[in-house]
Amino acid sequence: MQIKDTHLIRLPHGKDLVEALTQQCRHKGIRMGIVSVIGAVQGATIGYYDQIEKVYRSRHIDGGLEITSCHGNISFKDKAVMVHAHIILSDAEGRSYGGHLMSPTTLFAGEAHIQELGGKPLEREYDETTGLFLWRDEDKAEGNTNE
Amino acid sequence: MQIKDTHLIRLPHGKDLVEALTQQCRHKGIRMGIVSVIGAVQGATIGYYDQIEKVYRSRHIDGGLEITSCHGNISFKDKAVMVHAHIILSDAEGRSYGGHLMSPTTLFAGEAHIQELGGKPLEREYDETTGLFLWRDEDKAEGNTNE
Amino acid sequence: MQIKDTHLIRLPHGKDLVEALTQQCRHKGIRMGIVSVIGAVQGATIGYYDQIEKVYRSRHIDGGLEITSCHGNISFKDKAVMVHAHIILSDAEGRSYGGHLMSPTTLFAGEAHIQELGGKPLEREYDETTGLFLWRDEDKAEGNTNE
Numbered sequence: 001m002q003i004k005d006t007h008l009i010r011l012p013h014g015k016d017l018v019e020a021l022t023q024q025c026r027h028k029g030i031r032m033g034i035v036s037v038i039g040a041v042q043g044a045t046i047g048y049y050d051q052i053e054k055v056y057r058s059r060h061i062d063g064g065l066e067i068t069s070c071h072g073n074i075s076f077k078d079k080a081v082m083v084h085a086h087i088i089l090s091d092a093e094g095r096s097y098g099g100h101l102m103s104p105t106t107l108f109a110g111e112a113h114i115q116e117l118g119g120k121p122l123e124r125e126y127d128e129t130t131g132l133f134l135w136r137d138e139d140k141a142e143g144n145t146n147e
Numbered sequence: 148m149q150i151k152d153t154h155l156i157r158l159p160h161g162k163d164l165v166e167a168l169t170q171q172c173r174h175k176g177i178r179m180g181i182v183s184v185i186g187a188v189q190g191a192t193i194g195y196y197d198q199i200e201k202v203y204r205s206r207h208i209d210g211g212l213e214i215t216s217c218h219g220n221i222s223f224k225d226k227a228v229m230v231h232a233h234i235i236l237s238d239a240e241g242r243s244y245g246g247h248l249m250s251p252t253t254l255f256a257g258e259a260h261i262q263e264l265g266g267k268p269l270e271r272e273y274d275e276t277t278g279l280f281l282w283r284d285e286d287k288a289e290g291n292t293n294e
Numbered sequence: 295m296q297i298k299d300t301h302l303i304r305l306p307h308g309k310d311l312v313e314a315l316t317q318q319c320r321h322k323g324i325r326m327g328i329v330s331v332i333g334a335v336q337g338a339t340i341g342y343y344d345q346i347e348k349v350y351r352s353r354h355i356d357g358g359l360e361i362t363s364c365h366g367n368i369s370f371k372d373k374a375v376m377v378h379a380h381i382i383l384s385d386a387e388g389r390s391y392g393g394h395l396m397s398p399t400t401l402f403a404g405e406a407h408i409q410e411l412g413g414k415p416l417e418r419e420y421d422e423t424t425g426l427f428l429w430r431d432e433d434k435a436e437g438n439t440n441e
Contacts, residue, residue, distance in 0.1 A: 001299070001300045001301065001302065002299075002300065003150060003297060003300055005148070005149075006148045006149070006150055006262075006264055007148065008148065008179070008181075008220060008222070008264070008269055008282070010281055010282040010283075013276050013277060032302070034302075034330075034407050036181075036218055038218060038219055038220070038231070038232070038233045040196055040198065042198065046384070046388050047360075048360055048384065048385070048386045048387075048388070049334055049358070049360065049402075050358070050386070051334065051336065051358040051402050052358075057386060059387070059388055061388070064196070064197070064198040064199075066194075066195055066196065066233060066245065066246050066247060067233065068216065068233045068234070068235050068245030068246060069216045069218060069233065069235060069245070069362065069363045069382070071218075071330055071332060071363060071365075072332055073302060073332070073405055073407065075302070084332070084405070085332070086332045086360060086361065086362045086363065087362070088216070088235060088243075088245060088362050088363060088382060088384070088390060089245075090193070090195065090235070090244070090245030090246050091195070092195045092197070092204060093195075093206070094193050094195070094206055094208070094244035094245055094246050095244070096235060096243040096244065096245045096382075096390040097384070097388035097389070097390065098360065098362030098363070098382060098383075098384035098388055098390045099360050099362060099384050099388050100360060108196075108198055108277060109274075109277045109279055109281060111220055111231070111281075111282070113181050113220065115300075117300055117302070122302055127403075129307050130307060130402060130403045132403055134304055134403060134405075135302070135304040135405070136304075150297060152295070152296075153295045153296065153297055153409075153411055154295065155295065155326070155328075155367060155369070155411070155416055155429070157428055157429040157430075160423050160424060183328075183365055185365060185366055185367070185378070185379070185380045187343055187345065189345065211343070211344070211345040211346075213341075213342060213343065213380060213392065213393050213394060214380065215363065215380045215381070215382050215392030215393060216363045216365060216380065216382060216392070218365075235363070235382060235390075235392060236392075237340070237342065237382070237391070237392030237393050238342070239342045239344070239351060240342075240353070241340050241342070241353055241355070241391035241392055241393050242391070243382060243390040243391065243392045255343075255345055255424060256421075256424045256426055256428060258367055258378070258428075258429070260328050260367065
């Protein structure tokens, strides 16, 4: 895949992080790429995937937290652009809480880096083994890399 | 923004991480970009931004720690290049401590990746709402992306 | 260094993460680059480098965990491609455990981003000061950046 463009973006105070990133993708026409964010939130929701029950369990953490790591990718699910990211948040003592980034996660301040990729966007489809929506199977996915 | 160059850099043993990264930027003429580091430190200082009082509170952790995540960006503040990064450190039990990367954070060993971006560097200015120095407001900042 | 290619890769369920990444490098002929992964594991092994004794101590964590951060680089050691990555894992409560990524770390699901770099691959050699295999000394390493 080729890099199409690189974006450094100031994210809006008070907005939801997942929604802010998805809106940036829609607004800029980004269909595939990778994303990372540093900043702080006023509260966050993190998910943990129960591999036995095949369901996400979410947990909300209230109060000001640093976004110490937030990384993910941009691809398609059900014909719409979708941001899949994991996040780690740290409190005043430095203690760190991580998981699958969910809403609501309310931005205090955020700086995003998006590397936009060209080519046919990867698409997610249901995977029986894991119960997750994953990129089409490895060989097909590799077919998309234009190699 | 366009990618100008990519650097993989061995960082110097015994030096401060923030200073080592800033020196690399000055030395190589890097004015905008993103940065990540893995490695280990002999001690670290992490900051937490108190969103109510609008001040950073810092905490120093002594002893050998893995740099398990360190990500940030490079832009301008007060006419000088500035590295803004968040870091997560892990101890012998794997316990993780995160926050805003501050000095002193003394390198034991470090491997940095810097992706240098071209174009007019983003500049930080004081933001009343958060009390932080953020990139000029979103629309202006987007104007800098040459889109 | 110039970017040669970008890969978004679905990693195989049930395989070891270090081995899966190394195999991708071999299969695609990647000799230098950076790598990141999000996803989940069925169990993980993390390492901590004892800076006094100069040995890695490893710890295995059983059970399903989110890969909340996994970042590293690809270069050469002993004439073979080598992935060096650090990882942070989060459990059902969001508690985070980090360290040097080791085997066995068994994938439940994984999405990797590899940015492949061109030019002469960086090579690791033994460093007396740290007891680690680091990229050849800073000046030589910088010589490799074609600057």
